[in-house]
Amino acid sequence: GAVVSQHPSWVICKSGTSVKIECRSLxxxxxxxxxxxxxxxxxxxxxxxxxxxxxATYEQGxxxxxxxxxxxxxxxxxxxxxxxHPEDSSFYICSARGALPETQYFGPGTRLLVL
Amino acid sequence: SQQGEEDPQxxxxxxxxxxxxxCSYKTSINNLQxxxxxxGRGLVHLILIxxxxxxxxxxxxxxxxDTSKKSSSLLITASRAADTAxxxxxxxxYGQNFVFGPGTRLSVLx
Numbered sequence: 001g002a003v004v005s006q007h008p009s010w011v012i013c014k015s016g017t018s019v020k021i022e023c024r025s026l027x028x029x030x031x032x033x034x035x036x037x038x039x040x041x042x043x044x045x046x047x048x049x050x051x052x053x054x055x056a057t058y059e060q061g062x063x064x065x066x067x068x069x070x071x072x073x074x075x076x077x078x079x080x081x082x083x084x085h086p087e088d089s090s091f092y093i094c095s096a097r098g099a100l101p102e103t104q105y106f107g108p109g110t111r112l113l114v115l
Numbered sequence: 116s117q118q119g120e121e122d123p124q125x126x127x128x129x130x131x132x133x134x135x136x137x138c139s140y141k142t143s144i145n146n147l148q149x150x151x152x153x154x155g156r157g158l159v160h161l162i163l164i165x166x167x168x169x170x171x172x173x174x175x176x177x178x179x180x181d182t183s184k185k186s187s188s189l190l191i192t193a194s195r196a197a198d199t200a201x202x203x204x205x206x207x208x209y210g211q212n213f214v215f216g217p218g219t220r221l222s223v224l225x
Contacts, residue, residue: 034212043203093157098165102146102207108157
């Protein structure tokens, strides 16, 4: 089946630094990728929809200048958390839409801890 | 806003028992999907049921969908300790974004 990878799987950084998370579709092209955030014991909350070659669409309440999304190719989307703060510590999960609109393939997630 | 609501939020059962989780949603959907998530890990897709379907089976899983009540249920039969995880429903509306429910944390005790 389709595989989506994320890198890194976990990252610890100091407050104020920026962190980049990569999401790759390994065996298919994904024109649309999604970024979710999940706090402990909570559900996934969609942050933004990333479309190849165009600007991302952010959900209400998500700061686009803080969470920079780049979808430069059909197999790669990146999420950069700029000037990270402890409250940004979370589990970030990406997904990629497959050939059928109803299918989304999820990455294994990236755990971010901001000290 | 989050569309799906799941109940119970947490469920604890003994191995061998059946586990039933429910999901309700608010708007029209194209399909509803169930996922499992082990602690600190990614999502595993379990089953997809389309809006014109009422019931689907996959191994020990049985999913029902009642579009008139805007609800779905996931039944896991003969549960095992390895079934311990969080279970989420997600609704999809004709190519739009997935909306996840809050999830049910299932604990299967040996």
